[in-house]
Amino acid sequence: MAKYTIAMKVSQQIKELFKMLSPIEQQGLLSELSTVNINCSPKESNVTSCPYCHDVRFVKNGKYKGHHRYKCKACNRNFSPHTGTAFQGIKKLDKFDQYKSIMFEEGFISLERMSKRVGISIQTAFDWRHKILSTLKPEEFEFRGITEMDDVWFLYSQKGRKGLAFSRKRGGSSRKGDNDYQVKMLVTADRTQAQDLSVVRIGRIKSSDINRKVGHRMGTECTLVSDKHRSISSFAKQNEIKHVSFKATEHVADKEHHVQKVNNIASRLKSQTNHICRGVSTKYLQSYANWFQFAETYKEQGDIVAQVDKALLANHKSWDTFTNIEPLYKQFIKEQSRRTYRCPTKRHWKSQQKEAIKVEPLSYL
Numbered sequence: 413m414a415k416y417t418i419a420m421k422v423s424q425q426i427k428e429l430f431k432m433l434s435p436i437e438q439q440g441l442l443s444e445l446s447t448v449n450i451n452c453s454p455k456e457s458n459v460t461s462c463p464y465c466h467d468v469r470f471v472k473n474g475k476y477k478g479h480h481r482y483k484c485k486a487c488n489r490n491f492s493p494h495t496g497t498a499f500q501g502i503k504k505l506d507k508f509d510q511y512k513s514i515m516f517e518e519g520f521i522s523l524e525r526m527s528k529r530v531g532i533s534i535q536t537a538f539d540w541r542h543k544i545l546s547t548l549k550p551e552e553f554e555f556r557g558i559t560e561m562d563d564v565w566f567l568y569s570q571k572g573r574k575g576l577a578f579s580r581k582r583g584g585s586s587r588k589g590d591n592d593y594q595v596k597m598l599v600t601a602d603r604t605q606a607q608d609l610s611v612v613r614i615g616r617i618k619s620s621d622i623n624r625k626v627g628h629r630m631g632t633e634c635t636l637v638s639d640k641h642r643s644i645s646s647f648a649k650q651n652e653i654k655h656v657s658f659k660a661t662e663h664v665a666d667k668e669h670h671v672q673k674v675n676n677i678a679s680r681l682k683s684q685t686n687h688i689c690r691g692v693s694t695k696y697l698q699s700y701a702n703w704f705q706f707a708e709t710y711k712e713q714g715d716i717v718a719q720v721d722k723a724l725l726a727n728h729k730s731w732d733t734f735t736n737i738e739p740l741y742k743q744f745i746k747e748q749s750r751r752t753y754r755c756p757t758k759r760h761w762k763s764q765q766k767e768a769i770k771v772e773p774l775s776y777l
């Protein structure tokens with residue numbers, strides 16, 4: 413067998429042939445291809461590199477449990493198209509498909525209802541939800557033109573955590589004002605399709621938080637609109653971005669400059685997490701934001717479940733992130749808050765990779 417897989421050879425050939433076309437023919441072909449619906453069902457997905465070492469030299473190595481198996485020539489490990497993705501270890505793929513459809517076509521749903529409808533245990537319903545959500549992020553479009561920004565507050569919650577000496581797991585604090593019980597989600601959206609929902613900190617947002625999450629997606633042609641938040645102002649100043657601000661009580665600067673879009677996103681997300689899920693733990697807040705955001709971004713583009721599959725199959729770090737949510741949460745508490753990390757969960761997986769945290773530090777939190 414040749415050095416490269418058949419998939420590599422074909423794409424190489426296509427690239428060579430493409431160069432032989434005239435510029436007009438190339439243009440025509442590109443626009444024709446952009447309308448092609450990519451079929452990404454797990455069985456037919458193309459593997460382009462080794463999920464462990466990313467080397468492109470690998471060969472077919474028979475079949476395992478109905479899927480093609482490959483062997484990497486660089487690191488000698490076997491893998492399948494599912495290795496590392498959210499599909500890893502899932503045996504009931506038909507039920508998993510049904511699960512994804514309900515999740516993205518119908519929106520937020522409780523674990524009890526989901527487990528009954530799909531015919532799986534509540535633990536499985538929980539695991540599948542977080543396998544999917546812990547790594548599902550829509551494409552990061554660049555922000556253009558008027559870009560609204562606001563911070564949304566959620567009460568710190570340790571819902572579901574066992575062994576705490578305090579009874580107040582869901583309620584946070586009754587203290588008013590900004591304090592270490594307020595989890596901050598930064599919501600950014602332009603007037604087209606670019607948006608971002610990121611859990612950034614517990615306590616007061618810093619300009620470095622904004623930089624870390626959305627700085628790379630914002631150019632000097634943006635006009636940032638927000639209330640008079642000191643950290644947002646200094647972020648804009650540091651990055652030489654035009655900033656239009658207004659008093660928090662006024663909500664708008666003028667007809668064009670307001671934050672109605674991000675307010676609308678925030679209130680819909682809040683009503684779903686509070687009413688349908690009856691509050692979510694801080695540990696999983698980013699996951700719920702990912703769920704909401706994914707549905708928002710792709711709802712008008714037809715088959716949303718196909719979009720979900722495409723995103724899941726492309727992410728070979730899903731398994732690592734899913735099995736490392738607890739250490740990532742610990743890291744978040746230590747670096748992005750003044751709270752004390754308590755009562756770690758004791759669940760472990762055989763193939764849990766501890767190095768994952770170093771590779772992808774805060775992509776999730």
Ligand SMILES: [Zn+2]
Pocket residue numbers: 462463464465466467484485486487488489
């Ligand atoms: Zn390898």
